[in-house]
Amino acid sequence: MGTTPSGRMAIVKGDITEQRVDAIVNAANGSLLGGGGVDGAIHRKGGRAILDECRKLRASHYGGGLPAGRAVATTAGLLPARWVIHTVGPVYSTTEDRSALLASCFTESLRVAHGLGAESVAFPAISTGVYRWPMADAARIAAEALRTAPSRVPEIRLVLFDDAAPATFRSAFGPV
Template identity: 50%
Template sequence: MRIEAVVGDITTEKVDAIVNAANSTLLGGGGVDGAIHRAAGPRLLEACQRLRAAELPDGLPVGRAVATPGFDLPASWVIHTVGPNRHAGQDDPALLRACLDASLTLAVQLGCVGVALPAVSAGVYGWPIAQVAEIAVARARAVEDRSRTEPEAAGRLELIRFVLSSQTNHEVFARELDRTEA
């Protein structure tokens, strides 16, 4: 399994699934969420509205993940997860671990070979990038470790790529990847 960090635009990633750092409404927003909705086109909003009507009338809780088709994106799937908002008092690292674990588990269940993730909860949700990198890389390494001992647990997943919006964030993730390399 390959785990890497790049600077880029997650909406252009040619992987099976991209992870959307969504808000609980699933109806679009700013940052990564808004960019994904714009790039995927109006059918993504319609799919999210159907999810809200059928399964998630109160919205997607922090720490969970759901998938929709990618529509106009290069990725076949969008995995929506709601990271914890530190400004709203959601500062328990277990919440961030849960949303990353749920996203990676869903990628395996969908049969993904490659998945791209942003720095969930960094930025507007107030988590320090170093803490996000530490937790995100640890969760990816856990999948990597399981793939060695229980190949079926990782399914077909061969690539976990963190797509960061700045060189500074990339450097933090790259240091964490180097520090934890097996």
């Protein structure tokens, strides 16, 4: 595990739902009601408590859903974490630069984690699944966002599911 201005940094291949951290970041869809990929895995393994809190958020502050680039926390339910921080990544576009929205997913999630008092947070590769963001570009944006984020958390872990992603993220982050 290396260090960054935010603290300790690790890039690992693994299952984000098994990370023993204070906060797990969910690459959610705007509905906050579960879906596929990371979102579906978190909702399935975390259990009903996550969905119940997401429904309350939809009934109060986020009636139209959570906008891309924003982040909000719920319980982690049955996951080995205290909180899940839901963030909605942008869908990749070849005709519109949405990189600021992707960067905001990381910085807003860190802001929420910091506000909760989290000492450790695990991130997935946001927007690289069904939202089709190219892995190398997503890694570059994540590295810049996490390095320059005004909010700090002592330990940041990037937990990547497929075989090629850790090397791609290590290349973007440099020595960590």
